[in-house]
Amino acid sequence: MDQTNHTLTIERIQKSTFVWFEENWIHDNELHNHRKGQLIYVEQGFQYLTVAGKMYLLPQNHVAWIPSGALHKTNSHSERIKLMVLFFDTPQFDSAQDQLFFSQVQLFSAPKVLREMILYCEKWSKLIEEDEHEKVFLGALLHELPYFAAQLLQLGITLPQENRLQAVLNHLHDHYTAAFTLDEIAMLSNLSLRTIERLFKKETGMTLAKYQQLLRIIKSLELLSTKQFTISQIAYKVGYKSVQAFTNSFYAVMKYRPSSFMMD
Known part of the structure; x- marks a missing residue:
């Protein structure tokens, strides 16, 4: 999940947000981390995540938040996997509760409005240049994320x-x-x-x-x-x-x- 092409890596992207949509995701199954936090949405198939010694399953139409700096790897046994990954600079927290939310791994079913917001972001997929509309839209999505997580999942298995x-x-x-x-x-x-x-x-x-x-x-x-x-x-x-x-x-x-x- 480190590369958008052979020469560009997530770490070299200077903009505060970055959208990456992939129709048939290829996994390297290697532990790595990012300075940006990331929101992973599974549109089709299912995704396994290993984060800090714990293995999670992310089912279809669910999202996972992985905090910045968290050592993780991804893999999937689905024949087809459609993912949308949104990368964010560490957000400024409005409250201690929000700070706690974004500092931990979170998995939850994506309500319809969140799914539609994420899918709308496909128009910015792999866009390197700054875009004010993208920045404002993704900022609003990130701000509301804790409120979308009405029912957090306990689908993690500690190894x-x-x-x-x-x-x-x-x-x-x-x-x-x-x-x-x-x-x-x-x-x-x-x-x-x-x-x-x-x-x-x-x-x-x-x-x-x-x-x-x-x-x-x-x-x-x-x-x-x-x-x-x-x-x-x-x-x-x-x-x-x-x-x-x-x-x-x-x-x-x-x-x-x-x-x-x-x-x-």
């Missing part, structure tokens, strides 16, 4: 640093559709049940069961974004035994139902 948990993580990621027992997990890691639970909660901030639930919802969002499967098919593909159980779990994480995502 544990504890080596003894690696076997547990690998098992959960490879077998997220299957029920697991704590005895089974203990055998994989050669740790006691109590130690596993304590370390896992300390490193990831969640229980094993909650981690598996989040994995299932993230995988379901990938499938939903393809528009190739029904909700019922997706429910069973990600390990739920009923559509109702899947819908309830999805709502608990996303705060809306999977049918709403498909209508987006």
Whole structure:
């Protein structure tokens, strides 16, 4: 995400805002950072972000704010990915609350008005020269961003640093559709049940069961974004035994139902 062409990099752009639209994004999957903050909007497909040791999924019609200077990388397994990325100089904050918002990674569903504003910015894509209309419009968008984030998503998975948990993580990621027992997990890691639970909660901030639930919802969002499967098919593909159980779990994480995502 560093280059607009072979010779121009984001860091060499002097203007305070910069718009970059890409029909079929090519990812370098390398950790990097920018002096500008960036707002990423996924118009089509889904995008994985890794920021400061945490992995996030950014579904279609959602946005992510990445603060300036944050070490991050992007990748996607979508066959097609359409992204709009808006870069901003560090904004002047009106309040401590706004300062906190822009200093952290933020993910949320883009309301229709925000989507339309972002898509309108395509007219300035890769424009190097200063444009007063662009500056004013993007400034207004940035100013309103905290107010658009009515429902922030918790779609981040902390990547544990504890080596003894690696076997547990690998098992959960490879077998997220299957029920697991704590005895089974203990055998994989050669740790006691109590130690596993304590370390896992300390490193990831969640229980094993909650981690598996989040994995299932993230995988379901990938499938939903393809528009190739029904909700019922997706429910069973990600390990739920009923559509109702899947819908309830999805709502608990996303705060809306999977049918709403498909209508987006």
